[in-house]
Amino acid sequence: MFIFPLSPSLICMIDTIVTKVKGFLISPVATFQQSRDDETRTVLTYLAALLLFDSVITAIIAAIMIPGGISTTVLVFVMMLIGGIIFTLVGSAWLHLWVYLLGGRKGIMQTFKAVVYGNTPRFILG
Numbered sequence: 001m002f003i004f005p006l007s008p009s010l011i012c013m014i015d016t017i018v019t020k021v022k023g024f025l026i027s028p029v030a031t032f033q034q035s036r037d038d039e040t041r042t043v044l045t046y047l048a049a050l051l052l053f054d055s056v057i058t059a060i061i062a063a064i065m066i067p068g069g070i071s072t073t074v075l076v077f078v079m080m081l082i083g084g085i086i087f088t089l090v091g092s093a094w095l096h097l098w099v100y101l102l103g104g105r106k107g108i109m110q111t112f113k114a115v116v117y118g119n120t121p122r123f124i125l126g
Contacts, residue, residue, distance in 0.1 A: 017049045024120040035117060040109060047088060047116045050123035055080035057126065084123075091115055 023031030059077035066072055096104075096111035104111070 013045065014049075017046055020046060020117075021050075021120055021124060024117055025124070032114075032117060035113065038113060043109075043113050043116055047085075050116075050120065051081055051084040051088075054084065054123045054126065088115060088119070 020031065020035070023034070055077050058080045059073050062076040063070075063073040066076075092108070092112040092115040095115060096108045099111055
C-alpha cells in the first residue's frame with residue numbers, strides 16, 4: 001500500500017487554512033481583525049485551497065446529478081476553478097472601485113482580502 005508522505009510545511013499550511021476557515025465561520029469579526037496584516041501569498045494560498053475544495057465538491061455533485069460521465073464532471077471542475085478565480089478577481093476590482101470612490105484608501109489588497117475571507121462560507125457550504 002502506497003502512502004503519500006506529507007511534508008511538515010504542507011501539514012502546517014493545511015492546519016492554518018482549517019483554523020482560518022473555523023474562525024471565519026465561528027467568530028468572523030475576531031478572525032478578520034487577526035487577518036488584517038496577512039501577506040498576499042497567504043491570501044492567495046487560502047483562496048486556492050477553498051476554490052479547490054469548492055470545485056471538487058461541486059464536481060462530485062455534478063457527477064451524481066448530471067448524466068454525461070467523466071467528461072461532464074471534469075468540465076464542471078475546471079469551470080468552477082477558473083470561474084471562481086475570475087469572479088473573485090473581477091468582483092474584488094469592482095468592489096474596490098466603489099470603496100475607493102466612497103473614500104477607502106487602504107489599497108486594493110485590503111479589498112481583495114475582505115472578498116476572499118468574506119466568501120469563506122460560500123466556498124465551504126456551496
